[in-house]
Amino acid sequence: MVSPIHLTTLLEVVRQGSFAAAAERLGYTPSAVSQQMAALERETGVALFQRSARSIVPTEAAVVMTRHAAKVLTDIDALLAATARAAEAAGRELRLGTFPSLATYVLPAVMRSERWRRLGIDLHVSVAEPGQAIQGLRAGGELDVVLVYQVGQTGLAWPHSMDRQWVGDDAFRVVVPAGWGIAEGSTVTADQLGGMPWIVHHPGTADATVIDRLFASFGMHPRIVGYSDDFNASLGLAAAGLGAALVPELALRARPEGVAVIDVPEIRLARNIFALRLSGQRDTHVGLFLDLVAETLAALAPYGARK
Secondary structure (H helix, E strand, O other), rough: OOOOOHHHHHHHHHHHHHHHHHHHOOOOOHHHHHHHHHHHHHHHOOEEEEOOOOEEOOOHHHHHHHHHHHHHHHHHHHHHHHHHHHHHHHOOEEEEEEOHHHHHHHHHHHHHHHHHHOOOOOOEEEEEOHHHHHHHHOOOOOOOOEEEEEEOOOOOOOOEEEEEEEEEEEEEEEEEEEEHHOOOOOOOHHHHHHEEEEOOOOOOOOOHHHHHHHHHHHHOOEEEEEHHHHHHHEEEEEEEEEEEEEEEHHOOOOOOOOOEEOOOOOOOOOOEEEEEEOOOOOHHHHHHHOOOOOOHHHHOHHHHHHO
């Protein structure tokens, strides 16, 4: 098989007109260049040079081979460059787990940005609730990073073997049926809402436990008319007049007609959003990606700022 190194040396010998000049150009000794050309002649079975005591003259075969060698070496360079790019891209693969509302409203905004395109990350996404996503992050799992939320200081937990990075907060807001006659943006006390019908999380879930404790802290005991862990369903039921609901601002980006968002001073609660990685697994591109997610989340206009 013809060696690309020998072809490169052949090109240089023909360009420079001598073994010595080619050797100086390539960083070889003249003897090494001569040996390479002799080996190339054995490999191809043709004479490449007419040698004399004072000069070498390329044969017609050498001239033809030189033209083909230039193309072959160009193709080899292109192949090596493509391989390097593929290896680099593979090294930037990111297997991301995230929860539905972040995948619906934040991640698409991230991927539309110029900064995202410059990162060159090969993204693979798994959308699931936080508890399920964390299972995919354990050693040998199918995920590299998971974006999860925690409400209050209880509920969701993760092993100490994971590093945690705060990404942002998603505040809860109270929505009521527009048919109740409470104006958008009104300030209403918890006492005024206590006897109203409510749609809440299923009992026993982590979010329900935190919210129940919050309500109990100021003596609010809502009249439950529905259970829903899906915020879009809660918004739809509220819009239909079933009852009030507590939903995060991200979900409000697609709120239906027929609901009013109000302020209840006693209810100050948020989903704290974190990125989890296995301890010690740090990567510059992943860090830049998480910074972009945090900035995009912060830049998304709250429901009240949208027209």
